[in-house]
Amino acid sequence: MAARVQREAFDVTAEVSALTAGRSDIGSVVTFTGLVRGEADGRALRSLTLEHYPDMTEAELLRIDAEARDRFGLLGSLVVHRYGEFEPGDAIVLVVTLSRHRHSAFEAAEFLMDYLKSRAPFWKKEAFADGSERWVDARESDGSALARWTASATQK
Template identity: 60%
Template structure:
């Protein structure tokens, strides 16, 4: 398990390659990269600033990665989340899951992203033309995360 919170950009391909280096038992790798959008709800976004509580954020993400490892037979997981000010087109988050079979890798990646969107201790502030404000949680994201609590799994 690798969990990092960093200001610097990451290289998704290099992280996936590092996770599988020297391994011939892995049959599937799923990578997800979340990117800062230039518009949300039809309104332009100039930048997004992410803040976190150092130490607590890493521990919470590690706890959820461990939960994913308990639900699916994973052979490796990398989660990298950036903080600081990001502009449209900048990468924000990376989730890489490795497993023998694609269903496990996809399900674990989706589980982790649903968690990161709703429960990870990050605070997001959007800059829009003429205004700046904190981003509120979305009902659709909470609904997506809640299905995992009910034990839903896609394999």
């Protein structure tokens, strides 16, 4: 279980190798990588800047990660989130989940992304090819995605 916040790029293959080295209990590894899209609302994006709240970010990512581990009985997990300025195509977030069987690894990866999007203290600012800039608005759908997990917890 680990969470990192960093400027540098990450290497998915190296991260997965490090998580699985010397283990024979893991049957499934799911990775999710989030990239910067080159357009927003039909406008060409020049760059994306990610601001975060140092210290709180790490703490919040670890809380989210621990919640996923408890809920899905994971054998391991990793969240890496980058901050700084990025160009279209850059990878900015990585989630890796490890479990005995695939179902919980898939579900946990989706859970981690939904939680991260609505809880981790990051803010995106878009700079467009025409020189204008704007802060990205929180999407209503991210809140609804989170509500899905909360509802399923209530039903248990």
